[in-house]
Amino acid sequence: MKARRKQVDYFTAKRRHAYLFWGLLLFVTYAAAVLTQYDFVQGLSSIPGALVWGVTHFYPNAESLAKFPDVLRTLVETLLMSIAASTVASVFALVFALLGSQTIGVHAGIKLVSRSIATVFRNIDVTAWSMILLFSFGQNVMTGYFALFFGSFGFLTRAFLESIDETGGHSAEALRATGAGYVSVICQSVIPAALPQLISWILFMIETNIRNATLIGILTGTGVGFLFNLYYKNLDYNAASLIVFVIVISILVIEFTSNYIRKVMIG
Known part of the structure; x- marks a missing residue:
């Protein structure tokens, strides 16, 4: 009762x-x-x-389709910038994650510094990074690249820290018990154990950056975002709609590819 x-x-x-x-x-x-x-x-x-x-x-017509080569060129530029920012940021994030890990970190002070840097970078949005970097680099590709890089670095460092602490702790302790050194523990235990999750986070970051790159392009005057803004301000809605459709299709293709890679890795 x-x-x-x-x-x-x-x-x-x-x-x-x-x-x-x-x-x-x-x-x-x-x-x-x-x-x-x-x-x-x-x-x-x-x-x-x-x-x-x-x-x-808001639909593509014959006149807007003639601009497809320009749209495709700027789209490829945006995709490459997003992929480059994500992959390079993942390398730096992995280093900081290894230094800041609770299980394999080398020193308490280094752990604190690494986690603090990751927290600061993670809590500043890529749009804010774009506006900050505009004062230094102006409206060019480097501004968009570094905005995506800094945002990716903060997010991936935090994600890598959690992945390493969750999956690499037990195997690292077992390898340390055999007398293995720090580098051997990382290369033979921690990274192989956490690799599927690390790659999954990198793929997720690439997808996110491709979406963010469109907005950043409007601010920095580069890529497909700038081209969309240009067509929209000129009231060329048909060409602007073509860019929207191309971006949506690209995101769907990349998401499908990412999901397939994750499925192959897990399976």
Whole structure:
């Protein structure tokens, strides 16, 4: 009887918390709408018109398809920049992850410094990095590359730290018991054990950077993002829609490829 009463009390408390959460969410939404003078009725009523406009204006036509070679060239540039930033950042992230690992780190001070650097870089968004680097490099490819690099470095360092601590600890201890040195433990135990997860994180970062590179290109004046912004500001919506479709297809292809690689590695 007591157990059943506790179960009833548990579900009652859960229901009460759910009501409280949704009530708070509705209150915050209403307060934000009042402060910003947003009209929900007008916003909802404008959706059909927006859909009609998109169908009638935002689609590739014969004239926009003539610009496909330029779109493809800038897309390849964006893809290569994203892949390069992700892969190079993964090398530096692996070094900092090994130094900051709780299981194989060499010194407590080095662990703290490594984790602190990773935390700082991880909490600064790539868009913020782009705006910061604009003052140093201006609008060029290097600005976009370093923005993606710094953002990838912070994220991958944190992800690598967790992967190494989860998968490499037991095998590292076993190898240390045999008298193996630090480099041997890393090369023969830690990295092989964590390699599937490390590669999975790198592939995820490449996918994310390709999405981010479009927005960064608008800020830095490079790549396919800049080309989209140029067409959009010139009211060439057909060419802008071509870029959107090409980006979506590219992301889907890359995601399919990444999932296939993960499946092969796990299988």
